[in-house]
Amino acid sequence: MLQLFLKSIPLNLNILSFFSGLSEAEKKFQQEIKILTGFKPKNIGLYKKAFTHKSAHEAEHNERLEFLGDSILNSIISEYLFEHYKQKNEGFLTQMRSRIVSRESLNRLGKKMLLKDLMEYKQNVNFKNSSVLGNTFEALISAVYLDLGYQKTYQFVTNKIINPYINLSKLESTEINFKSQLLEWCQKEKKELSYSIATIPSDKPTPMYEAIVFIDGIEYQKGNGRSKKRAEQFAAEKTIKQSLNLK
Amino acid sequence: MLQLFLKSIPLNLNILSFFSGLSEAEKKFQQEIKILTGFKPKNIGLYKKAFTHKSAHEAEHNERLEFLGDSILNSIISEYLFEHYKQKNEGFLTQMRSRIVSRESLNRLGKKMLLKDLMEYKQNVNFKNSSVLGNTFEALISAVYLDLGYQKTYQFVTNKIINPYINLSKLESTEINFKSQLLEWCQKEKKELSYSIATIPSDKPTPMYEAIVFIDGIEYQKGNGRSKKRAEQFAAEKTIKQSLNLK
Numbered sequence: 001m002l003q004l005f006l007k008s009i010p011l012n013l014n015i016l017s018f019f020s021g022l023s024e025a026e027k028k029f030q031q032e033i034k035i036l037t038g039f040k041p042k043n044i045g046l047y048k049k050a051f052t053h054k055s056a057h058e059a060e061h062n063e064r065l066e067f068l069g070d071s072i073l074n075s076i077i078s079e080y081l082f083e084h085y086k087q088k089n090e091g092f093l094t095q096m097r098s099r100i101v102s103r104e105s106l107n108r109l110g111k112k113m114l115l116k117d118l119m120e121y122k123q124n125v126n127f128k129n130s131s132v133l134g135n136t137f138e139a140l141i142s143a144v145y146l147d148l149g150y151q152k153t154y155q156f157v158t159n160k161i162i163n164p165y166i167n168l169s170k171l172e173s174t175e176i177n178f179k180s181q182l183l184e185w186c187q188k189e190k191k192e193l194s195y196s197i198a199t200i201p202s203d204k205p206t207p208m209y210e211a212i213v214f215i216d217g218i219e220y221q222k223g224n225g226r227s228k229k230r231a232e233q234f235a236a237e238k239t240i241k242q243s244l245n246l247k
Numbered sequence: 248m249l250q251l252f253l254k255s256i257p258l259n260l261n262i263l264s265f266f267s268g269l270s271e272a273e274k275k276f277q278q279e280i281k282i283l284t285g286f287k288p289k290n291i292g293l294y295k296k297a298f299t300h301k302s303a304h305e306a307e308h309n310e311r312l313e314f315l316g317d318s319i320l321n322s323i324i325s326e327y328l329f330e331h332y333k334q335k336n337e338g339f340l341t342q343m344r345s346r347i348v349s350r351e352s353l354n355r356l357g358k359k360m361l362l363k364d365l366m367e368y369k370q371n372v373n374f375k376n377s378s379v380l381g382n383t384f385e386a387l388i389s390a391v392y393l394d395l396g397y398q399k400t401y402q403f404v405t406n407k408i409i410n411p412y413i414n415l416s417k418l419e420s421t422e423i424n425f426k427s428q429l430l431e432w433c434q435k436e437k438k439e440l441s442y443s444i445a446t447i448p449s450d451k452p453t454p455m456y457e458a459i460v461f462i463d464g465i466e467y468q469k470g471n472g473r474s475k476k477r478a479e480q481f482a483a484e485k486t487i488k489q490s491l492n493l494k
Contacts, residue, residue, distance in 0.1 A: 063337040064329065070435070071318070071325035071344075078318035082311065090310040097318075103437040131436065150397040179439075187434045188317070189378065190350045192426070194441040217475075228464075 032118060036140075037156045043147045050139035051115070053132065055122035062139035069142030072150075076141075076157045077101055084168070091246065098184050099171050106134030112165055113137065178237040179229075182213070185246060191216050195232050200224065211235040279365060283387075284403045290394045297386035298362070300379065302369035309386035316389030319397075323388075323404045324348055331415070338493060345431050346418050353381030359412055360384065425483040426476075429460070432493060438463050442479050447471065458482040 022030065026044060033041045041047055046065075054061040077100050081093050099105065110116075110133025119136060127133060145153045186193040193215055200208040211231035213220040220243050223234025240246045269277065273291060280288045288294055293312075301308040324347050328340050346352065357363075357380025366383060374380060392400045433440040440462055447455040458478035460467040467490050470481025487493045 064340065067337040067340050068325050068329045071322040075318040075322040078315050082315045090314040093311065093314045183439060190345075192430060192440075196443070 029118070036113065036118075036160065037144055038160055039144070039148055039152055039156065041143075041147055046143040046147050047140070050143040051118045051120060051136060053119055053121035053125055053136070055125050056120040062136060065139035065142035065146075066135045067142075069138035069140065069145070072145045072153060073138060073141045073157065074101060076154050077162075079154070080158060080162060094184060094188070095181065096168075096171060098180070099174060100166060103131050103134055106137050107131055109161060109165055110134050110137040113161075115140065178233055178240055181246075182236040182240055185240075185244065186215060195235065197228050197231065213239045215239075276365070283360065283365075283407065284391055285407055286391070286395055286399055286403065288390075288394055293390040293394050294387070295367075297390040298365045298367060298383060300366055300368035300372055300383070302372050303367040309383060312386035312389035312393075313382045314389075315392070316385035316387065319392045319400060320385060320388045320404065321348055323401050324409075326401070327405060327409060341431060341435070342428065343415075343418060345427070346421060347413060350378050350381055353384050354378055356408060356412055357381050357384040360408075362387070424480075425487055426480055428493075429483040429487055432487075432491065433462060442482065444475050444478065460486045462486075 022044070029048070030041055030044055033044070033047050049060055050062050050065050050069075052061050054063060074097070077097050078093070081088075081096050085093060085096070115133055115136050116127060121132075125132060141153060141157070144156050183193055193213070196212045196214065198210050200210050206226055208224060208226060209228050209231040210222055210224050211228065211234070212222050213232075213235045221235050221238035223231050223236070223238055225231035225234055269291070276295070277288055277291055280291070280294050296307055297309050297312050297316075299308050301310060321344070324344050325340070328343050332340060332343070362380055362383050363374060368379075372379060388400060388404070391403050430440055440460070443459045443461065445457050447457050453473055455471060455473060456475050456478040457469055457471050458475065458481070459469050460479075460482045468482050468485035470478050470483070470485055472478035472481055
């Protein structure tokens with residue numbers, strides 16, 4: 001009886017969609033997720049949520065997923081670097097990780113992966129000078145993790161993100177930025193970093209600045225420079241090398 | 248033949264140790280790890296490394312493990328909070344996570360778990376005012392992860408750390424610290440936070456301070472207070488509520 005019933009139905013896509021419980025649009029979305037992640041999604045609702053910006057839906061948006069995805073991505077990148085650079089120390093690994101998971105880097109990745117095309121958002125959302133794409137990328141990590149577990153997420157990140165988009169040797173040779181290095185250290189140690197800046201009295205036409213590093217309100221090293229940034233960079237370098245002995 | 252050989256050997260612990268390839272001390276260590284984590288370790292060498300401070304061994308110490316463990320712990324705490332507080336938003340979850348994984352919190356946990364007793368270190372190591380115990384705790388997380396995988400590490404963290412040591416409702420009711428909230432936001436967004444402080448001229452005996460929040464060098468809100476900290480706290484609160492609309 002069932003066989004007869006099945007035979008009588010033309011086997012077109014709509015019927016298939018009906019049986020799988022997914023609409024045409026959902027099947028297309030599912031296919032796009034498969035191309036993006038390398039895995040067929042099980043719970044399509046998770047991915048839908050990951051691609052829903054707050055502007056499109058007041059209650060069911062991706063911000064909680066973004067919270068979780070940020071941590072999961074960090075773990076995966078840490079593990080990847082830990083395995084890839086077996087002879088490198090913690091400081092090197094931390095530097096490399098922060099270059100990969102920086103806001104700019106995540107936003108860039110979200111752009112390259114064309115995440116915007118899959119997103120739901122209101123027209124007034126600012127994609128250019130915001131972290132919308134990086135945040136959505138994190139939410140996607142979360143969706144893959146909750147749907148398929150840690151190992152598959154690890155494979156997604158290495159195969160579909162690190163291998164095609166991250167140039168490790170280029171990242172390695174990036175010039176050392178002492179200010180960001182000091183900031184990373186302070187973040188890790190949950191200490192508050194601040195700089196004070198003063199203009200040094202001088203009879204020359206170009207100004208000279210003096211920067212002082214403060215960590216948790218305690219004064220560390222001073223640095224002078226022709227720009228505020230140079231002065232802070234010197235003060236950070238001296239603090240790293242002379243006070244904290246991080247190098 | 249083998250049976251005869253086995254029967255001829257007195258079945259004492261030394262022989263067992265011989266067959267398992269572990270010395271008496273190693274078996275004791277293995278037992279202690281089992282009590283600590285709830286799982287019998289497979290690769291005891293990982294745990295040994297996790298408990299080796301740099302002072303005790305120049306090459307084979309726990310700093311690389313600490314790098315990985317920090318991320319894994321963050322992920323596990325994130326997932327736990329994500330599942331536990333299904334109705335709470337990202338801001339709340341971030342606050343709770345940072346309270347659990349703060350340096351002070353991790354050092355406190357390391358102390359309660361008596362990690363020092365298992366450690367190898369030189370006598371001059373300062374345990375009191377340092378992150379040694381918190382770092383070792385992170386390295387232990389890493390050892391469990393590399394030895395037994397993510398799921399077992401998750402169980403270790405929930406059963407042996409969160410349940411016995413973390414009082415979530417107490418953490419929830421901790422007074423909102425706007426300065427640390429702003430710092431967390433800036434860290435997440437990889438922005439640089441600083442404050443400038445000036446004394447406001449006054450004829451009163453107690454001084455009055457004015458603090459200004461700077462994010463990536465751009466001036467945000469001002470706040471006044473009778474102490475530098477109060478002034479900064481007000482400036483941070485105004486920045487969060489009026490400029491960033493985070494609440």
